[in-house]
Amino acid sequence: xxxxxxxxxxxxxxxxxxxxxxxxxxxxxxxxxxxxxxxxxxxxxxxxxxxxxxxxxxxxxxxxxxxxxxxxxxxxxxxxxxxxxxxxxxxxxxxxxxxxxxxxxxxxxxxxxxxxxxxxxxxxxxxxxxxxxxxxxxxxxxxxxxxxxxxxxxxxxxxxxxxxxxxxxxxxxxxxxxxxxxxxxxxxxxxxxxxxxxxxxxxxxxxxxxxxxxxxxxxxxxxxxxxxxxxxxxxxxxxxxxxxxxxxxxxxxxxxxxxxxxxxxxxxxxxxxxxxxxxxxxxxxxxxxxxxxxxxxxxxxxxxxxxxxxxxxxxxxxxxxxxxxx
Amino acid sequence: xxxxxxxxxxxxxxxxxxxxxxxxxxxxxxxxxxxxxxxxxxxxxxxxxxxxxxxxxxxxxxxxxxxxxxxxxxxxxxxxxxxxxxxxxxxxxxxxxxxxxxxxxxxxxxxxxxxxxxxxxxxxxxxxxxxxxxxxxxxxxxxxxxxxxxxxxxxxxxxxxxxxxxxxxxxxxxxxxxxxxxxxxxxxxxxxxxxxxxxxxxxxxxxxxxxxxxxxxxxxxxxxxxxxxxxxxxxxxxxxxxxxxxxxxxxxxxxxxxxxxxxxxxxxxxxxxxxxxxxxxxxxxxxxxxxxxxxxxxxxxxxxxxxxxxxxxxxxxxxxxxxxxx
Numbered sequence: 001x002x003x004x005x006x007x008x009x010x011x012x013x014x015x016x017x018x019x020x021x022x023x024x025x026x027x028x029x030x031x032x033x034x035x036x037x038x039x040x041x042x043x044x045x046x047x048x049x050x051x052x053x054x055x056x057x058x059x060x061x062x063x064x065x066x067x068x069x070x071x072x073x074x075x076x077x078x079x080x081x082x083x084x085x086x087x088x089x090x091x092x093x094x095x096x097x098x099x100x101x102x103x104x105x106x107x108x109x110x111x112x113x114x115x116x117x118x119x120x121x122x123x124x125x126x127x128x129x130x131x132x133x134x135x136x137x138x139x140x141x142x143x144x145x146x147x148x149x150x151x152x153x154x155x156x157x158x159x160x161x162x163x164x165x166x167x168x169x170x171x172x173x174x175x176x177x178x179x180x181x182x183x184x185x186x187x188x189x190x191x192x193x194x195x196x197x198x199x200x201x202x203x204x205x206x207x208x209x210x211x212x213x214x215x216x217x218x219x220x221x222x223x224x225x226x227x228x229x230x231x232x233x234x235x236x237x238x239x240x241x242x243x244x245x246x247x248x249x250x251x252x253x254x255x256x257x258x259x260x261x262x263x264x265x266x267x268x269x270x271x272x273x274x275x276x277x278x279x280x281x282x283x284x285x286x287x288x289x290x291x292x293x294x295x296x297x298x299x300x301x302x303x304x305x306x307x308x309x310x311x312x313x314x315x316x317x318x319x320x321x322x323x324x325x326x
Numbered sequence: 327x328x329x330x331x332x333x334x335x336x337x338x339x340x341x342x343x344x345x346x347x348x349x350x351x352x353x354x355x356x357x358x359x360x361x362x363x364x365x366x367x368x369x370x371x372x373x374x375x376x377x378x379x380x381x382x383x384x385x386x387x388x389x390x391x392x393x394x395x396x397x398x399x400x401x402x403x404x405x406x407x408x409x410x411x412x413x414x415x416x417x418x419x420x421x422x423x424x425x426x427x428x429x430x431x432x433x434x435x436x437x438x439x440x441x442x443x444x445x446x447x448x449x450x451x452x453x454x455x456x457x458x459x460x461x462x463x464x465x466x467x468x469x470x471x472x473x474x475x476x477x478x479x480x481x482x483x484x485x486x487x488x489x490x491x492x493x494x495x496x497x498x499x500x501x502x503x504x505x506x507x508x509x510x511x512x513x514x515x516x517x518x519x520x521x522x523x524x525x526x527x528x529x530x531x532x533x534x535x536x537x538x539x540x541x542x543x544x545x546x547x548x549x550x551x552x553x554x555x556x557x558x559x560x561x562x563x564x565x566x567x568x569x570x571x572x573x574x575x576x577x578x579x580x581x582x583x584x585x586x587x588x589x590x591x592x593x594x595x596x597x598x599x600x601x602x603x604x605x606x607x608x609x610x611x612x613x614x615x616x617x618x619x620x621x622x623x624x625x626x627x628x629x630x631x632x633x634x635x636x637x638x639x640x641x642x643x644x645x646x647x648x649x650x651x652x
Contacts, residue, residue: 211530249564
């Protein structure tokens with residue numbers, strides 16, 4: 001083990017209400033548009049980073065398994081960025097565990113790269129601002145920037161690395177929303193979101209989606225700050241539909257919805273029309289995130305569990321920031 | 327019955343490969359973009375019109391049932407347009423029969439208003455050009471313009487009534503395609519296409535869809551004339567996806583896909599990737615039109631019949647023009 005410096009960090013997954021899809025700069029993961037999300041309490045990654053001059057290379061253990069291929073390479077590149085920023089040249093051992101399945105519509109890359117960034121910086125004994133931590137996390141996975149600050153978070157689109165950061169707009173106690181996730185399939189998605197982001201521009205609809213994103217974000221933020229569920233629900237579903245419209249018209253087309261996803265979306269709209277405060281949003285996967293008020297959560301959970309094709313239902317309240325555990 | 331002049335006409339339904347969605351003028355049904363379709367042999371409406379000065383009002387019998395509400399009113403307005411053009415003032419009795427279910431994704435309004443127009447003009451003893459018949463039919467239902475000419479048809483978008491006509495670009499024998507229709511539901515759709523057309527502009531994606539439509543139509547027409555199935559398949563699916571992207575992002579959003587529709591779309595893409603020449607397109611309803619070569623039709627039919635949620639499978643070859651039967 002050598003004389004390594006070690007730190008462990010935990011970061012929550014997040015669900016975007018105004019979506020990130022497509023980059024203005026793929027290498028720096030500078031997003032095409034600003035996005036807005038909620039951290040998901042209890043759906044997290046815990047990552048320990050040990051910097052050790054005695055190591056001859058970086059290593060990654062993910063959910064108890066030693067990784068050697070593309071996953072290690074992506075982590076290695078992210079460690080390079082952190083080494084560059086901090087002036088380190090040691091290699092690192094990274095041991096990471098998610099408490100939810102990887103790649104099934106709950107963004108594991110967001111919590112993973114947020115936890116990795118925070119742990120790696122802490123293990124090096126460096127003190128960086130939260131803002132800079134979000135920009136570093138962004139280099140590993142765009143939406144990881146949003147898993148660093150607390151509660152409800154806006155990640156700003158910008159043309160320069162240091163300007164595309166994320167910040168909290170309200171703490172987790174601001175609004176007692178619940179994300180009730182209908183897990184439709186544990187199958188790893190066919191097209192990962194990194195590849196998807198780079199194809200967003202192949203849809204002629206992307207430019208229009210991006211053009212109107214600031215207006216949607218402003219409406220969503222206002223509804224969130226006012227706790228106006230009806231306005232919030234309409235803009236959240238609309239933004240999800242717009243992102244999937246871009247996906248389905250990319251070349252080649254990307255269809256993340258499963259038949260069961262579509263069934264749930266239809267039911268959720270009916271439930272809301274009948275007075276239940278719930279709306280849907282889907283990331284680059286088939287799971288349906290049903291966002292509802294805490295008072296409606298038990299009813300939403302029960303209705304989703306009664307639907308055929310729903311493998312599992314998980315619920316998460318607004319979560320806190322990425323934290324160093326040791 | 328009085329001393330009426332009577333004629334019977336038959337017109338086929340059609341399936342659009344490049345879709346009509348949204349109008350530049352709702353009253354005249356001048357479409358936002360030009361469209362391209364294939365008539366469906368054997369899926370038709372047969373309509374008898376009798377002009378009779380002794381009638382005190384227009385009447386409509388549809389599939390054996392006397393209609394008095396919105397359906398009669400729409401026919402009455404269309405008869406007004408024909409009366410105006412021909413200088414008639416008699417009322418008419420209209421007796422019409424579809425040999426396929428109404429309002430379930432096979433466009434019954436197209437064949438209905440094409441047959442009505444051709445029968446009404448013939449019953450009056452008038453001789454109009456095919457081009458003018460298509461513009462008259464368009465006033466009743468936009469896509470009816472495409473059910474008047476033969477085979478494969480382009481309907482031109484234009485700013486003036488007389489310029490927005492349809493014409494055949496190839497006869498039914500040009501290419502032995504088959505439309506294998508997976509009938510998913512007989513339920514009448516929740517939002518009729520006339521209401522849908524008027525809401526198309528509420529999606530910010532409609533302008534982009536319309537802007538690029540001439541290019542898609544040119545590509546589709548070229549693939550059709552060259553009988554290049556692979557190029558044809560890509561553009562047909564793309565155009566369908568674009569129309570549904572607009573529908574799903576309209577206010578309120580219109581979702582015509584059922585879970586089974588999505589399942590079929592996914593399977594069709596896989597089948598084509600595995601070498602079976604088939605592609606999908608969906609109109610404003612849940613049925614999936616699987617367009618394939620005649621050589622592949624038996625296989626496509628068998629695979630669709632084996633899928634759960636598919637109520638019925640119908641197949642149609644390219645059809646001829648609207649014709650006067652008596």
